[in-house]
Amino acid sequence: MSDEPHVRRTIDVGGRPLEVYEPVGGGRSSQDAIVFLHGMAASWSIWTPVARRLGARARTLCVEMPWASDGGRGWAMAPARSLHMIFRGLGLDRFTVVAHSFAATALLAYLDRYGAARLESIVFVCPFYQDAADKFDWSTLVYFVDRFHGFLREGLVARRPSHAGRPTVDLMAARVRERIGPEGWLQFFGLFCRTPRLDLSHVERPALVLGGSEDIASRPRYSRELAAALPRAEARILRGSGHFPMLQNPAEFSAIVGQFLGRHRGCGRRAGALRSRGAAGLRVARG
Numbered sequence: 001m002s003d004e005p006h007v008r009r010t011i012d013v014g015g016r017p018l019e020v021y022e023p024v025g026g027g028r029s030s031q032d033a034i035v036f037l038h039g040m041a042a043s044w045s046i047w048t049p050v051a052r053r054l055g056a057r058a059r060t061l062c063v064e065m066p067w068a069s070d071g072g073r074g075w076a077m078a079p080a081r082s083l084h085m086i087f088r089g090l091g092l093d094r095f096t097v098v099a100h101s102f103a104a105t106a107l108l109a110y111l112d113r114y115g116a117a118r119l120e121s122i123v124f125v126c127p128f129y130q131d132a133a134d135k136f137d138w139s140t141l142v143y144f145v146d147r148f149h150g151f152l153r154e155g156l157v158a159r160r161p162s163h164a165g166r167p168t169v170d171l172m173a174a175r176v177r178e179r180i181g182p183e184g185w186l187q188f189f190g191l192f193c194r195t196p197r198l199d200l201s202h203v204e205r206p207a208l209v210l211g212g213s214e215d216i217a218s219r220p221r222y223s224r225e226l227a228a229a230l231p232r233a234e235a236r237i238l239r240g241s242g243h244f245p246m247l248q249n250p251a252e253f254s255a256i257v258g259q260f261l262g263r264h265r266g267c268g269r270r271a272g273a274l275r276s277r278g279a280a281g282l283r284v285a286r287g
Helices: 044-054 070-077 079-090 102-114 138-146 148-159 167-193 220-229 250-263 267-286
Strands: 006-013 016-023 033-037 060-063 095-100 119-125 207-212 233-238
Touching: 006 079, 016 044, 016 079, 033 044, 033 079, 033 102, 044 060, 044 095, 044 148, 044 250, 060 079, 079 102, 095 102, 102 119, 102 167, 119 250, 138 148, 138 167, 148 167, 207 220, 207 250, 220 233, 233 250
Parallel strands: 033 060, 033 095, 095 119, 119 207, 207 233
Antiparallel strands: 006 016, 016 060
16 A cells, blocks of 8 residues: 555446545546556556656546456456456546556557557556567466566565565565466466457557566567557667566656657547548538
8 A cells, every 4th residue: 555645436347346546636637637557466556656746747547456356367367348347437538548567468458459549648568568479489488487476576576675685575475476376377478478469550549668678577679569569659668677667766757758748648639539520521421
């Protein structure tokens, strides 16, 4: 739980309550909302330092994702539909989404299935993506199985740096690993393996893909390959950062995201207006 002052509200998502946190004193405009999504082994609080910094320019909402609890495996099994239901439950007309790790890859599945009509712009943080199926082999699977505990441990240390080196960190990582279980891990890896088959060519929203130069889970080339697959994307690799750049260097992270949002503010609304005018013109021509 974050020590930062925040407002908590509950939304209904498919009959299940989901908590959303907004920093106190943040922006209130629904037209400039930023929605933050965390990965499989994290919580909404990883976004607190960034949400506080970006709150002056926009309304910031940190979603406690359903896969953060013991009952969340079903949500991880249908990631695209899960995000569709969450976005609908938030009740925002248009927004920017910032998604990390598993949530970033789940967002790719959402875009492939539902498109980007509701999104203003997109920020992917340390995504799991490869651009060719033949880049997945047995050594890829072994790598992620063998290092899964280490990935979880890194996340715990990033959130609690003072705990580094303590035996309790390994115990906590083991508990998180058991909560996710083989089924949850297989859902993550299966989604990752399917990324080369996702159709992202129609995602015409401005996108920023952020990776960490020291990330041993989402390698920097994953971010570069994803940026190359999206029509309007740029990649930035943050030097010295691992899998949690929003915690390891929140000031730099916030500045980069803020500059990106400033350059592309209103792009989604303009694109929607152009499509509407184009559709109206087609209707007149047909009449």
